[in-house]
Amino acid sequence: MSGAARFEVLVPPPADGSTLARAGRLHLAHGVVETPTFMPVGTNATVKALHPDDLVEAGAEIILANTYHLYLRPGHERIARLGGLHRFMSWDRPILTDSGGFQVVSLDDLNAIDDDGVTFRSHHDGSRHRFTPESSIAIQEALGADVAVAFDQPVPPASTRLEDVAQATERTHRWAERSLAAHRRTDQALFGVIQGGLDPELRRASTAAIAALPFDGLNIGGLAGDETPAERAAALDIVVPLLAGDTRVRYLMGLGSPLDLLDAVHRGVDLFDSVLPARVARNGQVWVPGGRLNLRNERFRDDPAPIQDGCRCLACRRFSRAYLAHLFRAGELLAYRLATCHNLTFTLDFMAEVRAALRARTFPQRLPELRALARQQRRDEAAVQTA
RNA sequence: GGGUAGGUUGAGCAGGUGGUGAGCUCAGCUGACUGUAAAUCAGCCGUCUUCGACUGUAGAGGUUCGAUUCCUCUCCUGCCCA
Numbered sequence: 001m002s003g004a005a006r007f008e009v010l011v012p013p014p015a016d017g018s019t020l021a022r023a024g025r026l027h028l029a030h031g032v033v034e035t036p037t038f039m040p041v042g043t044n045a046t047v048k049a050l051h052p053d054d055l056v057e058a059g060a061e062i063i064l065a066n067t068y069h070l071y072l073r074p075g076h077e078r079i080a081r082l083g084g085l086h087r088f089m090s091w092d093r094p095i096l097t098d099s100g101g102f103q104v105v106s107l108d109d110l111n112a113i114d115d116d117g118v119t120f121r122s123h124h125d126g127s128r129h130r131f132t133p134e135s136s137i138a139i140q141e142a143l144g145a146d147v148a149v150a151f152d153q154p155v156p157p158a159s160t161r162l163e164d165v166a167q168a169t170e171r172t173h174r175w176a177e178r179s180l181a182a183h184r185r186t187d188q189a190l191f192g193v194i195q196g197g198l199d200p201e202l203r204r205a206s207t208a209a210i211a212a213l214p215f216d217g218l219n220i221g222g223l224a225g226d227e228t229p230a231e232r233a234a235a236l237d238i239v240v241p242l243l244a245g246d247t248r249v250r251y252l253m254g255l256g257s258p259l260d261l262l263d264a265v266h267r268g269v270d271l272f273d274s275v276l277p278a279r280v281a282r283n284g285q286v287w288v289p290g291g292r293l294n295l296r297n298e299r300f301r302d303d304p305a306p307i308q309d310g311c312r313c314l315a316c317r318r319f320s321r322a323y324l325a326h327l328f329r330a331g332e333l334l335a336y337r338l339a340t341c342h343n344l345t346f347t348l349d350f351m352a353e354v355r356a357a358l359r360a361r362t363f364p365q366r367l368p369e370l371r372a373l374a375r376q377q378r379r380d381e382a383a384v385q386t387a
Numbered sequence: 388g389g390g391u392a393g394g395u396u397g398a399g400c401a402g403g404u405g406g407u408g409a410g411c412u413c414a415g416c417u418g419a420c421u422g423u424a425a426a427u428c429a430g431c432c433g434u435c436u437u438c439g440a441c442u443g444u445a446g447a448g449g450u451u452c453g454a455u456u457c458c459u460c461u462c463c464u465g466c467c468c469a
Contacts, residue, residue: 043423064422102422110424123424154422193422224421253422260421276421283420283427298416328426336426 004029005147005189005216007249011358013268019367020240020268023358026062026217026249028094028146029187030086033061035249036265036358037351038256039096039273040344043069045079045089047344048278049336052091054314058341059348061093062146064273067139068100072122072129076142084144096147096273099136099179101193101221102254105154113153115171133178141185149219150179152193154253157235158226165197165222172221173209180213189216191251194239197222198231203238211242217249217271224254224274232260233267240268258287258350258374265354266367277347281339284328286315287346292376293321295339300325313345314338350374 011023026033040047040055043066047055055063065085070076079088085095104111104118111120117132133151140148152175153168160168172195183190192215196203211218220239223232236252243250249270255261256274264272277287284296288308293300295307303321310316315324315338327335354370357363 039422041423048423049426066423069423096422098422103424106422107424149422152422219422221422251422256421272421274421275423275425279420279423279425279427282425285420294417296417331426333426 002183002186002189002216004185004187005191005249007035007217007247007270009247011361014361014364018364019266021265021354021358021363022268022270023355024249024270026271028062028189030092030094030146031061033094033271034352034355035270036261036354037061037271038261038347039064039271040278041066041273041275042089043275044073045070045085047340049282049333049340050344051337052089054337054341055091055344056093057314058344059352060344062096063091063093064096064098065089065143065145066100066103067097067136067143068103068131070097070143071100071139072124076139080142080144086144094147095145096191097140097143097145097149098253098273099140099149099151099193100131101136101149101152101154105156115174117151133175134182137179137182137190141183141188144185145188147189147191147217148183148185150176150190150192150215152176152195152221154193154195154222154225155197156225157197157222158228158231160197162197162199162202165195165199166202169195169197169202169206173206176210176213176215180215191215191217191219191249193219193221193253195222196235198227198235200234200238203235204242207239207242211246215248217251218243218246220250220252220269221254223252224256224260229260229263233263236264236267236269243268256347257376258347259371259376261347261351262354262367262370262374266364277343278340281343282336284335284339286324286339286342287376289373290375295321295324295335296328297325307342308346311342311345312349314341316342 006027008025009022010025013020013022024035039062040060041064045065079085082088111118117130119130136151152172155165155168176192192210192213194206194210196206251271252264252269254274255272256276261272285292285294286307300321305321306316308316357366
C-alpha cells in the first residue's frame with residue numbers, strides 16, 4: 001500500500017446486520033472525503049458546464065478525471081509540465097483518475113484487447129495507441145491525482161458470455177498485479193478493481209484475488225451497466241460480506257441515480273461516481289425529492305417556482321423553472337450550468353443526508369423515508385409532489 | 388392596369404411535365420441517459436378505430452378511365468413595368 005490513502009470507519013455497520021452501511025472518512029493527499037459520497041465526473045479535467053467554484057458550492061469533496069481522454073488531449077506530459085492535474089484545472093481538492101479501462105468497453109469498435117494490453121484508435125483522429133497496465137499507471141502518475149486506479153477490463157455483465165466474463169476477470173487480476181508493480185508514487189493512492197460480472201463464483205474469486213493485493217482501496221467494477229437492480233444487489237451481496245474485516249474504502253464505479261446510490265450504501269459501499277446527474281441535467285431533466293422534472297416540458301414555461309423549494313443551489317436560489325425552460329429552449333449555455341449545479345447539489349446533499357442518518361445511527365430506520373426522497377417516478381407523479 | 392414567377396402538412400423547402408406526394412430541415416410534443424466519442428440520442432409531429440386506414444398539392448369548374456400535373460376563371464404573394 002502506498003499509504004497515500006487512509007480510510008477511517010467512523011460508524012461501523014450495526015451488529016444486528018440490519019444494514020452493511022457505514023460512515024467513514026477517506027484521507028487523501030489533497031484533503032478529507034466524508035463517506036458515503038459521490039464523485040462528480042470531470043472526464044476532460046472539467047465537470048462539463050461548471051466552474052470549480054460551482055463544484056465546491058455543490059459540496060463536491062472529490063472529483064474524477066479520465067486517463068484515456070487526458071492522455072489523448074492535452075497529453076499527460078503536458079499536464080505534468082504545467083504542474084499536474086490539480087494546478088492545471090485549478091482544483092485543490094482530491095481527484096481520482098479512472099484508468100482508461102472503461103473505454104475498453106465503451107469504445108469497443110475502436111480497439112483490440114490482448115493479454116498484454118489494449119490497442120485502440122483515438123476517437124479524435126483515428127490514430128493508433130496502446131495502453132497497458134504499466135502505461136496507464138505511468139500516465140496516471142504524470143497526471144498526479146490523489147488516487148490512481150489499476151487498469152482493468154470491464155464487461156457489460158448481463159450481455160457477456162460467462163467464458164468472456166471469466167477471461168476479462170482473470171485478465172483484470174493479472175493487470176492488477178502489474179499495475180501495483182508499476183506504481184511508484186508514494187503520494188498517490190492506488191485502488192484495485194474487482195470484476196466477475198454477475199456470476200457468484202467469479203465475483204467471489206475476483207473479490208478474494210483483488211482484496212489479497214495491497215491496494216489502498218477496492219473498486220467494484222463491471223456494474224452500473226446492463227444488469228437489473230436485483231442482479232446488482234446480488235453481486236454486491238457477494239462482494240461486501242467477503243470484505244467484512246477489510247478496512248479499505250469500497251468504491252462502486254459508475255453508479256449515479258439516487259435510489260441506486262442508497263441501495264448500494266445500504267449494502268456497504270462508500271464511494272461512487274457517475275456522469276448521470278450531470279448528463280441528465282444537460283439534457284434538461286432535474287432531480288427533486290421524490291421525482292424528476294423535464295424542464296423542456298411545455299408545462300414549465302409559465303412556472304414561476306424554483307426547481308426545488310428550499311434548495312440551496314445556484315439555480316434554485318435565484319431562478320424559476322420558467323427561466324430554465326426558456327434557457328433550454330433557446331439553447332443558452334447558462335441552462336447547462338444551472339441544471340448541472342442543481343443535480344449535483346441534489347445528489348451530494350442526498351449523500352450528506354445519508355451520512356447524517358448513519359452518524360445518528362438512524363440509518364436503517366430511515367431507509368423508507370430516504371427511498372421516498374430518492375425515488376424518481378414518472379413526471380406526473382413528480383408534479384403532484386413538487387407542486 | 389400590364390408583365391412575370393409562384394401558392395405543398397406551424398415555418399422553410401424537396402418532389403411531382405396524366406396512374407406511388409405524409410419526404411427533409413427547423414420549430415413543437417414526449418421519452419431515454421449510470422467508471423462521458425453524449426449541450427446527445429430516440430419516438431411522435433394531417434386525421435382516425437394507429438402492426439393499418441383515410442384525407443391532403445390556394446379555390447371553383449373543365450378535359451380524362453384517372454388530375455398535384457393539362458385547360459378556364461377566381462383569390463393570394465413576390466418581383467418588374469406603367
